[in-house]
Amino acid sequence: MTVKHLSVDYNKVNEQGTFSPGDTLSGRVTVVTSGGTKVQCFLVKAKGKAKVTWHKQEGQATRTHEDKRKYFHFEHIFIQDKNKGDGSEIIRSGRNVYPFSFVIPNTDMPSSYEGKWGKITYSLQAQLTQSIWLVHKTKTEFPFLTKSEFPFASKSEMIIIGLKEQQYATRISFYGSAKVVMNVTSEKLGVKQGEAMVVSVEVLNDSARTVTPTFYLCEKQTFAAQSERIVHTNETLFGTGDPIAAETSQSTTKVLSIRPQLHPSFFNCCMMRLEYRLKVRLDGPRDAEIKLPLVILLGSTKPLQQKPKRSIWFKNLTI
Structure with missing residues (x-):
């Protein structure tokens, strides 16, 4: 040879x-x-x-x-x-x-x-x-x-306007022996690789025990073949907020950093897509969670x- x-x-x-x-x-x-x-x-x-x-x-x-x-x-x-x-x-x-x-x-x-x-x-x-x-x-x-500025939005979908400035908030209430209300506000919907975002959590804790908010980054991979779909999910701990004592209300702010190596969100492939969510979980009398949509954008790449x-x-x- x-x-x-x-x-x-x-x-x-x-x-x-x-x-x-x-x-x-x-x-x-x-x-x-x-x-x-x-x-x-x-x-x-x-x-x-x-x-x-x-x-x-x-x-x-x-x-x-x-x-x-x-x-x-x-x-x-x-x-x-x-x-x-x-x-x-x-x-x-x-x-x-x-x-x-x-x-x-x-x-x-x-x-x-x-x-x-x-x-x-x-x-x-x-x-x-x-x-x-x-x-x-x-x-x-x-x-x-890709050269696509928004690879998460196909031409047939609504293009998200003001992605970097948009704020998103939601509220959840649940009742057991007492009432606990959690309100979560995200600074913006779109975050670049390596960038930080501010998340605010307001909790009204009328229960008899301390509750603590925990932050997670949820990744969702969707694959399609032969008219079938399969989904793979993964959660990464972002951080933990300050405990909220029983029968008190408190606001806490957390700065969460997106890892530079995290792959940007994308939808411009017909067989697979990648999505993210920010999840805030509150442990208490009855565990509750809120998921906010999150778009990871391409940052200043290394x-x-x-x-x-x-x-x-x-x-x-x-x-």
Whole structure:
């Protein structure tokens, strides 16, 4: 086997290392050989796709729900055997570098994302075919960010106006042996990654015990395939407010910070979406909770973490 190394790399277009619709994706495929190597086909592919898969037990059988969508698929062929299989095309011995360039379509596409039962990926894959039995492949993913300012609102839905300024409040009352009323007000509906928001809680505690508000960030992932839906939820503790003593009323304010690594809300994928809620729970004579809608917006991004590039080194094994 004369192919010793195969790798694919790309050039960054900004400090964050991300790509968006309309950007030029360029790079190089590197091949190292120990001698002249006959090749049937040698190419690099650029792909953008979304895929959803989950399994559901139905009686004794397991049913698989799966769907996928392709956003783009380009190929750049470096070498192709004109005689269709005789391997007459040759890569010379040593290190060989092949440049490539693609223009990402300037259309609305969702950002890179990986959830419980689905993911949205953008990748480069190099493939070197020597014969039907000998095919070398290597792949690397590149981070992609949508250009949509509001990827949570499709064109058919109402666009939220004044997202950054809008306040939201609600009230809940419940009765047991006594009355407890909780009023929650969120400073704004839309919060950027890494930004802080102020949440105010007013509690009228007519019960005989102390109650304490607790704040949670609720994440909801929805996946769709074959006319079926599945939901995955997750709760993260945001913080705890001040205790409210029995037979008192008190207002408390909490500053909650959105983690910079938190993925923004999105709705611009037909197979999956990501939503958030702010939940305030009050432990007391009868536990109660209030959920407020929360939209996480893309903030001033830092360089995104990406999956490590996968290069292939081939070694001769002596048995």
